[in-house]
Amino acid sequence: MTNHARQYGPLASIIATALLAGAATPALAAGVTAGTLIENTATASFDEAGTPRSVDSNRVTVRVDELLDVTVTSLDTGPISTTRGNAVLTFEVTNPGNGPEAFLLTADPAVAGNDFDVTVRGVAIDSDGNGVYEEGIDQVLTGPLTTPVLAPDARVTVFVLVTVPDTAADGDTSNLQLTAAAATGNGTPGTVFAGEGEGGGDAVVGSTGALADARGTLSSAVASVQLVKSVALRDPFGGTSAVPGATATFTIEARVSGSGNVANLIVTDAIPAGTTYVPDTLALDAGTLTDAADTDAGTASDASGISVTLGSVPAGTNRSVTFDVTIDQ
Ligand SMILES: [Ca+2]
Ligand SMILES: [Ca+2]
Ligand SMILES: [Ca+2]
Structure with missing residues (x-):
């Protein structure tokens, strides 16, 4: 308001008078509502030959112009x-102007300095006002991306729906810039759009230039899996030779690194040709698993090999699967 008062000093004094007279309900941000008619008549009183008289001036009417302003913040x-895949950035667009205005939205994912650029899948309005994006409830904008008309001081939550590319590495960051511009127009503060304001008055660009932006930031949390397989041999003679009859213990270590977690992690391995699975030797982290398909994480058979379901595994975790085979005689 300070900025406006500075730029529109003469009007501000008229507005102040009008406010005292209760001529209008003020908007909080930009003063008297656009289109309001402010009327003023001066009166002079005097004595004429001992008789008090008064005379009124002509009436001066000022229609309050519409100030076009906008702010954007990241919520x-x-x-x-x-992780790679879909994510949502949340912004708030506010109309600090004194008239109803819609705002054109532009989501720019290619901000200088990005480690990766997301793909924008859509821009949505928080239709139910709960601050959370819900597919099928919150309206995804189509065509020109425009907010609903916002009353003075009204705000709306805007979601930018993005896809993080597979090329994003763990710890990489990316900025996305959301810009909002008054639908009537923007430009240097003071720019006039004649007759385009509320109530047929002018629309005047306010101190924000009727154009604002904010950035949201994504940090890629990618977990990756490394499988390390090793074998230990015990031959029938107490040595470690790979002779028929020897037992081979395979160890498969799943190392999850990075950050976040991996989902649906399943370790499988076939029983090598020329060997036979040793029943009941399947184990996960030294805890035995039954060979049957049952409530535990593992199954094992000569025909199907071994399978151990680890599910969601956080980065920084190592899981170890072991099983034995014998080298066929
Ligand atoms: Ca307007
Ligand atoms: Ca919502
Ligand atoms: Ca089992």
């Missing part, structure tokens, strides 16, 4: 930590 409390 994310910090970088959105995300």
